[in-house]
Amino acid sequence: AKQIQIAIDGPAGAGKSTIAKIVAEKLNFTYIDTGAMYRAVTHKAMQLGIQLDDSEALEKMLHATKIELEPSINGQLVYVDGVNVSEVIRSNEVTANVSQVAAHANIREVLVAMQQQLAADGAVVMDGRDIATHVLTNAELKVFMSASVEERARRRYLDNERRGIQSSIERLQEEIALRDKLDSEREASPLIQAADAVYLDTTNLTIDEAAEAILKLAYDVM
Numbered sequence: 001a002k003q004i005q006i007a008i009d010g011p012a013g014a015g016k017s018t019i020a021k022i023v024a025e026k027l028n029f030t031y032i033d034t035g036a037m038y039r040a041v042t043h044k045a046m047q048l049g050i051q052l053d054d055s056e057a058l059e060k061m062l063h064a065t066k067i068e069l070e071p072s073i074n075g076q077l078v079y080v081d082g083v084n085v086s087e088v089i090r091s092n093e094v095t096a097n098v099s100q101v102a103a104h105a106n107i108r109e110v111l112v113a114m115q116q117q118l119a120a121d122g123a124v125v126m127d128g129r130d131i132a133t134h135v136l137t138n139a140e141l142k143v144f145m146s147a148s149v150e151e152r153a154r155r156r157y158l159d160n161e162r163r164g165i166q167s168s169i170e171r172l173q174e175e176i177a178l179r180d181k182l183d184s185e186r187e188a189s190p191l192i193q194a195a196d197a198v199y200l201d202t203t204n205l206t207i208d209e210a211a212e213a214i215l216k217l218a219y220d221v222m
């Protein structure tokens with residue numbers, strides 16, 4: 001089969017990573033979770049006590065940081081300066097702050113270059129917010145995945161429960177709505193559906209149904 005790039009964008013909790021992982025596995029493509037990179041930068045900055053509105057300090061830190069993504073059976077592992085941060089970058093604290101860090105154009109520039117490099121040598125499924133619009137503008141398949149905010153909060157709640165993280169649905173709904181707002185209204189590469197992306201509403205789809213829908217679209221362009 002042809003080696004293609006699949007870009008999956010959408011708001012928080014729409015099921016992008018879960019579904020992208022399945023699609024990548026079925027096609028034997030590399031899965032790249034770009035949100036993990038923004039989370040990794042946010043986590044390190046918080047640990048160092050760097051002000052998250054200080055884009056210069058963040059950039060300086062980033063230039064002295066090694067971020068490595070490693071494919072794994074569970075999708076993808078993230079290492080920062082050699083330390084596996086795959087779990088800690090999912091904390092509520094990082095989640096609450098990541099959109100602020102991701103709003104800095106200079107930080108995005110560095111991470112986008114890394115993402116393009118990672119996708120350069122082959123078939124990938126990449127998920128994020130600006131993949132179709134900025135990172136892989138020539139991707140053969142672009143999907144904009146969404147779901148109602150209630151459903152997305154419900155999924156995050158169940159997800160957290162599985163990870164042993166306590167949360168309330170109401171708070172999650174607020175958190176998700178706020179993150180969507182910040183991600184959609186920022187100046188640098190805001191979350192927006194690309195003109196040539198297929199819209200996929202997963203509100204009433206199971207994980208398998210959503211993955212099937214994308215696989216079908218992928219086979220059409222392969």
Ligand code: C5P
Binds near residue numbers: 038100
């Ligand atoms: O996908 P995930 O929810 O892990 O992404 C965390 C945050 O990283 C998003 O809310 C957004 O602020 C930022 N992000 C981004 N561009 C991407 C991926 C993630 O701005 N391509």
